[in-house]
Amino acid sequence: QLQLQESGPGLVKPSETLSLTCTVSHASISRSNDNYYWAWIRQPPGKGLEWIGSVYYSGKTYNNPSLKSRVTISVDTSKNQFSLKMFSVTASDTAVYFCASERSDTAQGLVSRYFDLWGRGTLVSVSS
Amino acid sequence: SYELTQPPSVSVSPGQTASITCSGDELGDYFVSWYQQKPGQSPILVLYEDIKRPSGIPERFSGSNSGNTATLTISGTQAMDEADYYCQTWDTSTAWDVFGTGTRVTVL
Numbered sequence: 001q002l003q004l005q006e007s008g009p010g011l012v013k014p015s016e017t018l019s020l021t022c023t024v025s026h027a028s029i030s031r032s033n034d035n036y037y038w039a040w041i042r043q044p045p046g047k048g049l050e051w052i053g054s055v056y057y058s059g060k061t062y063n064n065p066s067l068k069s070r071v072t073i074s075v076d077t078s079k080n081q082f083s084l085k086m087f088s089v090t091a092s093d094t095a096v097y098f099c100a101s102e103r104s105d106t107a108q109g110l111v112s113r114y115f116d117l118w119g120r121g122t123l124v125s126v127s128s
Numbered sequence: 129s130y131e132l133t134q135p136p137s138v139s140v141s142p143g144q145t146a147s148i149t150c151s152g153d154e155l156g157d158y159f160v161s162w163y164q165q166k167p168g169q170s171p172i173l174v175l176y177e178d179i180k181r182p183s184g185i186p187e188r189f190s191g192s193n194s195g196n197t198a199t200l201t202i203s204g205t206q207a208m209d210e211a212d213y214y215c216q217t218w219d220t221s222t223a224w225d226v227f228g229t230g231t232r233v234t235v236l
Contacts, residue, residue, distance in 0.1 A: 039225070041227075048227060048230040049163075049165075049216075062225075064224065065224070098170055098171075111158075111218055111220050112159045112176065112177050112218070114177075114216065115173060115216070116182065117173075118172070120170055
């Protein structure tokens, strides 16, 4: 069973860069026979879910336009990991950050994309 | 940007049916997925492609999607179903994933 585990600092200073890594276990991140993307999603304390972006094993990315200019998502197939960098963070970036596998299919002529497995999440606080 | 709106809260008695709506412009033209999140846990997928249940999800979870509204229905609601529920879709026109605002289901 595929597993995902987030890792990275739990505290980041304002204006600095948040860096997180998600390690994928028991499956190859380069599963080219399946249409899987690898995604980052966050949840501020007491609030809802916000999609940050998704990356394919080839490096192709889709990003939330509200964060796009501050976010880089990349994949390292040799380590079976994908990463998130968020620049110039502020207190409003304080959240639990989840990594997830995102299935992409086409059915009945429609695009289907959904997050079938999630990591446990890691709390990142932005504070001086 | 595309928005999905859910009621903040739904209350249901044990054994009764809970219906959670998710509204968006012409949402019926997209596939919708639903996630259950209990306090302190990561979300789990309970429905995808409007009506399909992943392995291990009880049959009491069902869904529909038409017009501007998708609905998650929990039949014979149990205390263990008390959680936050989020809908989600992929906006093809903009290539974004979008989550709904979330609904807290309370089993009284």
